[in-house]
Amino acid sequence: METLMSFLVGILFMIGTYLILAKGLLRIILGTSIISHAVHLLILTMGGLKTGGPPLLGLKNTSYTDALPQALILTAIVINFAVTALFLVLSYRAYKLVGTDDMGQMRGNADE
């Protein structure tokens, strides 16, 4: 199972990297989102995918899945959510003001 997940994470990383190297700003943001999915899946995988009950004490299981990576992912998800929202608004403002979403033209002049 871990091997399969590793392949999936690798493919997501590949797609994300390809998108980040694109010229359109929106593609770059999509690329960061896909990489964030990859990273969160990786944390889950690295915590171990052994079978066990969900980490709820009321369920009276003999073994539980590791609760720590889940807490880490939850934290990382909300942080990434906030940053992505900020990044989207920032690119919207930049599109309005600079008038382009092509990263090749975002270089600007020296005398600005």
Next chain:
Amino acid sequence: MNNIVILPIIIPLIMGMILVIFRKSIQFQRWMSLIAIAAVGSTSIYLMTQIKGHGMQTLQLGGWQAPFGVSMVADMFAVLLLATTSFVALCCLIYAFGSIGRERESYYFYPMFLFLLTGINGSFLTGDIFNLFVCFEVMLISSYVLLSLGGTKIQLRESIKYVLVNIISSFLFLLAVAYLYAMTGTLNLAHLSVRIAEVGQDGLMTTVAILFLIVFSLKAALFLFFWLPGSYSAPPTAVAAVFAALLTKVGMYAIFRMFTLVFYHEPQVTHLIIGILGGLTMVLGAFGAIAYWDIKKILAYNVIVGVGLIMSGLAAFTSTAITGSIYYLIHDIIIKALIFLLGGTMIHLTGTSNLKDMSGLIRTHPYVGWMFFIAALSLAGIPPLSGFIGKVLITKGTFEASYFWLGGIGLLTSLLVLYSVMKIFMNGFWGETLLSEDMEKGTTKGLMFPMGCLLAATVALGFGAEGIHEYVSMAAEGLLRPELYIEAVLGRNPMP
């Protein structure tokens, strides 16, 4: 257990949240943020005396025992940086009063400034790797907002690049944490150190160490500095000074912490890589500093040279070199803030950042001119001033570790740094006076006091190096003997 350890984090956090409510009352915001930062400064000085008397102070949050809860650790290294940070932040805040403008002030400038400090102080004090990530994010998100606040074309353009680079490096950080967790099964720094010392730092662990090095190098501008010159020349002067003084230093602090506490078993691999990167950083930074005629660009590249020098102290990994690095780190925080404020004042007065368009400022502004002169000498490391002692110790340490090339690069780039800042001084202040008083674009009213404070600090640090030597050597000892840190966090019988 010592509850004071948490105060440097919660004072700016709570004050920032209160100030969000009082958006319109600017005087109130100014005074309150001033008081909050001063309170953090005095707390850290109090902590310093406590650490000197009783050793490292720790706090287990929520009362959970060390590897299971989040621990906050105040060792001498962190607290020295904390005190310097508060002082510099205070000066930059006072500079911001006179220069930032009503528009930005009423759109949450002060709360964001305080949140930035929350993140920085948290990164210094935390004893948990994932908590370090969260504090980094607190710091970075505030810095995104401070960088783009105002919304001019250049700010938006540069913040897009800055945000993208930092998002990528945050993902790499999470990646590295995931790998480390899979291999050791813990997140507490002290416990990580114990576990890695037990199983040994094999090839896989060294790979993770290098991944961490890449992550923190992106933040600290160690070789991976391509994002820095653009981003640091976009925001207003007070913000740029805070960024230059503090943001890269947090990355450097993290490198120091990770490579003295956790990954110190293979110095011939990891520390050599740090040394090579440091050398390249110094050379490329110095080339950038002498190449440009734009004040902002020259100063931004000088930040990069400083990073390289401090890291070469870590690469040498001897007691002398680490002591020198800590001296230089403290000096660098103060002097980078000062030189950015002075450069910003020159731009404020002349309305241009191109050196070829300004000259003869010394006639109308003698104080700014001579302050810049002293700051420039201090930056280059001329003996009575503060940059000297750190540079000498780092050079001596690299020679002791027989990294002669590294020490040589350090000395050579000092010359180039001196040339680059003297170029600003001679072109900007000497020569024909082009601008008469009434043709100037701004005044220095209210801006001289914070710069004077920083100048006094750099001179005092140079002359009074003996006075803080006891604290600095204690900080260096704490870095070189990880067992002190482990014992402070985990107690005498560390968990397996």
